[in-house]
Amino acid sequence: MKPQRVQFGVIGAGGIAFRKTIPGMLRARNCRLVAVMDTANVERVAAAFGVPRAYTRERDLLADPEVQAVYIATPLHLHARQIRMAAEAGKHVLCEKPLALNLQQARAAVAACRRHKVFLQEGYMMKFHGAHVRIKQLIDAGRLGRLVYLRAQLSCWYPPLKGAWRQDPRTGGGGALIDMATHLYDLLAYFAGPIRRVAALTGNRVHSYKSEDASTTLLEFRSGAHATVDCFYCIPDEASRTRLEVYGSQGAVLAEGTIGQSTGGRMEGIFGLGDSAYDAAQNKDVVRRFSPLRFSHVNPYAAECEYFAACILRAQPPALNNAAGALRIARLVEKAYTSCRSRRVLRV
Numbered sequence: 001m002k003p004q005r006v007q008f009g010v011i012g013a014g015g016i017a018f019r020k021t022i023p024g025m026l027r028a029r030n031c032r033l034v035a036v037m038d039t040a041n042v043e044r045v046a047a048a049f050g051v052p053r054a055y056t057r058e059r060d061l062l063a064d065p066e067v068q069a070v071y072i073a074t075p076l077h078l079h080a081r082q083i084r085m086a087a088e089a090g091k092h093v094l095c096e097k098p099l100a101l102n103l104q105q106a107r108a109a110v111a112a113c114r115r116h117k118v119f120l121q122e123g124y125m126m127k128f129h130g131a132h133v134r135i136k137q138l139i140d141a142g143r144l145g146r147l148v149y150l151r152a153q154l155s156c157w158y159p160p161l162k163g164a165w166r167q168d169p170r171t172g173g174g175g176a177l178i179d180m181a182t183h184l185y186d187l188l189a190y191f192a193g194p195i196r197r198v199a200a201l202t203g204n205r206v207h208s209y210k211s212e213d214a215s216t217t218l219l220e221f222r223s224g225a226h227a228t229v230d231c232f233y234c235i236p237d238e239a240s241r242t243r244l245e246v247y248g249s250q251g252a253v254l255a256e257g258t259i260g261q262s263t264g265g266r267m268e269g270i271f272g273l274g275d276s277a278y279d280a281a282q283n284k285d286v287v288r289r290f291s292p293l294r295f296s297h298v299n300p301y302a303a304e305c306e307y308f309a310a311c312i313l314r315a316q317p318p319a320l321n322n323a324a325g326a327l328r329i330a331r332l333v334e335k336a337y338t339s340c341r342s343r344r345v346l347r348v
């Protein structure tokens with residue numbers, strides 16, 4: 001029997017779609033790419049991946065009867081309108097993160113999908129990374145004891161570029177916080193549960209564009225655990241190791257290079273601690289007994305497409321990266337930026 005496949009069209013095919021998601025989608029067992037749409041160079045994309053049809057207007061792709069679902073990967077300020085158009089055309093929507101410029105737009109996009117009974121999934125693909133799946137399993141199995149503190153880092157060098165939509169809040173919604181820190185809010189909430197309070201600092205440390213190039217966020221989870229998220233557009237790529245650290249009352253997991261767009265990275269852990277007697281000597285120069293932790297090398301872009309297609313084929317809305325989650329992140333972003341201005345810790 002031929003495997004069932006969901007037929008996708010891509011809106012905004014030139015950036016992350018071209019580099020990662022289309023190659024991932026083509027590997028997914030239950031997806032078929034039937035059309036791409038972009039306002040620039042769309043024929044090049046279609047030719048590169050052997051896609052049957054290429055369009056330059058959204059409405060033409062959305063009128064294509066073979067397209068059952070769309071993947072949207074356009075500049076952020078276009079998402080809300082394109083989600084609404086896709087929902088009105090009866091197409092399920094996998095939309096890149098963040099869902100929309102602000103909470104108001106995110107609510108309207110979610111409402112359109114609900115009204116037209118199409119599924120919506122947001123592109124926070126990092127929770128599909130093999131290392132992160134393993135960390136979630138270790139936490140859920142209680143191997144770290146009671147979660148205490150998490151830290152996640154994602155930085156890059158992003159110099160001023162003419163026409164860069166992320167460098168203007170009118171098209172990017174903000175800078176390093178909404179663009180990168182949201183990935184990590186989402187990932188840490190996946191590990192540690194709902195976020196209760198937030199405080200953030202943003203600024204321009206190096207670059208002079210309008211969006212922030214610096215952001216640090218303090219989070220408190222409903223469980224009481226704490227986290228920090230540090231995301232900068234002004235730390236050179238080679239200088240940032242994209243560290244992920246998860247500490248509990250009985251151990252820790254430390255990872256490097258798992259946050260990002262790859263399948264790789266490395267990870268080590270230490271478990272079964274915490275029951276020993278208090279050590280008054282507090283020698284911090286001891287060599288810690290961390291052991292390497294293995295994980296499967298899953299392509300997170302293929303996995304997110306496969307997951308969404310499976311939900312459509314089963315007629316079950318996504319449990320991961322769904323509309324409710326997208327609204328939670330949008331609300332958190334709004335509170336984080338408000339906390340920057342008011343200099344207060346805010347309830348989410």
Ligand SMILES: NC(=O)c1ccc[n+]([C@@H]2O[C@H](COP(=O)([O-])OP(=O)(O)OC[C@H]3O[C@@H](n4cnc5c(N)ncnc54)[C@H](O)[C@@H]3O)[C@@H](O)[C@H]2O)c1
Binds near residue numbers: 038076078097124179
């Ligand atoms: N999940 C991830 O790993 C990841 C990584 C990078 C970007 N993103 C997200 O993907 C989205 C796109 O980011 P990017 O870096 O690919 O941007 P980009 O600017 O590199 O690419 C955007 C593409 O959209 C096209 N486009 C512009 N206007 C359009 C329109 N009206 N209709 C159709 N296409 C149009 C552009 O020609 C371009 O090909 C953003 O939401 C971003 O946050 C996600």
